[in-house]
Amino acid sequence: MSERKGLLVVNTGDGKGKSTAAFGMALRAWGHGYRICVIQFMKTEKGRWGERKAAEKLGIEWHTTGDGFTWMSKNLDETAARAEHGWGIAEEKIASDRYDLIVLDEFTYPLKFGWLDTETVLAWIEENRPARLHLVVTGRDAPDRLLEKADLATEMKMVKHPFESGVMGQQGVEF
Amino acid sequence: MSERKGLLVVNTGDGKGKSTAAFGMALRAWGHGYRICVIQFMKTEKGRWGERKAAEKLGIEWHTTGDGFTWMSKNLDETAARAEHGWGIAEEKIASDRYDLIVLDEFTYPLKFGWLDTETVLAWIEENRPARLHLVVTGRDAPDRLLEKADLATEMKMVKHPFESGVMGQQGVEF
Numbered sequence: 001m002s003e004r005k006g007l008l009v010v011n012t013g014d015g016k017g018k019s020t021a022a023f024g025m026a027l028r029a030w031g032h033g034y035r036i037c038v039i040q041f042m043k044t045e046k047g048r049w050g051e052r053k054a055a056e057k058l059g060i061e062w063h064t065t066g067d068g069f070t071w072m073s074k075n076l077d078e079t080a081a082r083a084e085h086g087w088g089i090a091e092e093k094i095a096s097d098r099y100d101l102i103v104l105d106e107f108t109y110p111l112k113f114g115w116l117d118t119e120t121v122l123a124w125i126e127e128n129r130p131a132r133l134h135l136v137v138t139g140r141d142a143p144d145r146l147l148e149k150a151d152l153a154t155e156m157k158m159v160k161h162p163f164e165s166g167v168m169g170q171q172g173v174e175f
Numbered sequence: 176m177s178e179r180k181g182l183l184v185v186n187t188g189d190g191k192g193k194s195t196a197a198f199g200m201a202l203r204a205w206g207h208g209y210r211i212c213v214i215q216f217m218k219t220e221k222g223r224w225g226e227r228k229a230a231e232k233l234g235i236e237w238h239t240t241g242d243g244f245t246w247m248s249k250n251l252d253e254t255a256a257r258a259e260h261g262w263g264i265a266e267e268k269i270a271s272d273r274y275d276l277i278v279l280d281e282f283t284y285p286l287k288f289g290w291l292d293t294e295t296v297l298a299w300i301e302e303n304r305p306a307r308l309h310l311v312v313t314g315r316d317a318p319d320r321l322l323e324k325a326d327l328a329t330e331m332k333m334v335k336h337p338f339e340s341g342v343m344g345q346q347g348v349e350f
Contacts, residue, residue, distance in 0.1 A: 010334075013332070015330065016196070016329045017192055017199075020200055023199040024202065025195055027202050027229045028229070030225070030228075031226055050202070050204065050206030053205075053206035054202045054205050057232075058229065058233070150334075152191065152336055153335040154191045154334060155331075155332040155333075155334050156332075157188070157332050158329060159185075159187075159322060159328035159329060
C-alpha cells in the first residue's frame with residue numbers, strides 16, 4: 001500500500017461553513033482513528049465552545065491563541081505577538097509528527113494582516129510538514145500564494161443569510 | 176427569553192464541504208446538548224463510516240436510506256421508492272418534536288430527480304416543522320424553491336481539487 005499523501009486543504013470565502021467543514025473533517029478523521037489537533041488562531045465571540053466540548057469528549061486536542069479579532073483590538077502589537085505565539089504552537093505540533101490531521105482555524109487572518117509572513121510560513125510548511133499530515137487552513141481572504149500551494153481549496157459563498165431576513169444568530173447554528 | 180427560531184439551512188454547490196459542514200454543525204450542536212438526527216438519503220461509496228462512528232460515540236442518531244446514486248442504479252423505481260421511504264422517516268422524525276437539529280444529507284437529489292415533489296415536501300415542512308427545529312439540507316443543485324424557503328444558504332464552490340493534480344482521494348479527507 002502506498003504511503004498516504006497528506007493534503008493541504010483551504011476553506012475560504014465570505015460564507016458559512018469554513019471552520020464548520022474543518023471540524024466536520026476532524027469528526028470524520030476521528031472516526032477513522034486519526035490523531036487530530038485543532039489550533040484556533042482568532043478568539044471568536046462564542047469561543048466555539050460547542051465544538052470544543054465535543055472535541056474534549058472525543059479526545060481531540062484543542063489549542064486557543066489570539067486575543068479577539070484585531071479590528072476590535074486596542075493593541076495591535078499584542079495581537080501580532082499572539083499570532084506569532086500561535087504559529088509557534090503550530091510549528092511544534094506540525095513538526096512533531098504525532099498527528100494525522102491538524103486544523104489551523106482562522107489562520108488566514110494572521111497572514112492577511114501581515115502578523116506572519118506568508119512566504120516564510122509556506123516555506124516552513126513545505127520544509128517541515130510530515131508527508132502524510134493533512135493540514136486544514138480556514139478563514140476569509142486566503143492569500144493567493146496559499147491557494148497556489150493548496151491541494152484542495154473550497155470557497156464558501158454566501159447565497160442567503162438569516163440576518164438579511166432579520167433573524168438573529170441562533171445558538172448551535174451560527175458561528 | 177424568546178423562543179429559539181429554528182433555521183432551514185441549505186449547503187449546496189459543486190465543491191467540498193456541504194455534508195462535512197452539516198456534520199460540523201451537528202458536532203457543535205452536540206456540544207450544546209442538542210438532540211440530533213442525521214438522515215442520509217444517498218448511499219455514498221464510503222458510507223461516511225468515519226462520521227457514523229463518531230456519531231455513534233456521541234449518541235447522534237443516524238439513519239441511512241437510498242441504494243446508491245441513481246445514475247448507477249439499474250432500477251429507478253426502487254431508487255424512487257427508497258427515497259420515499261427515507262422521506263417517510265424524515266417526516267416522522269421532524270414531526271416528533273424530539274430533536275433540535277435534523278440533517279437531511281444529500282436530500283437535494285430526490286428533489287432534483289423528481290422522486291419527491293419539491294412543492295409537496297416544502298409545504299409539508301412548512302406545516303409540520305416544530306418552530307425551534309433546525310433543519311439542514313445538503314446536496315448539489317438545490318432547487319430554487321428550496322433556496323427561497325431557506326433561512327441560510329451557502330454555496331460550496333470548488334476552487335482547486337486534488338484530482339486536478341493527480342492526487343488520489345485520501346481516506347479521512349475525501350468524501
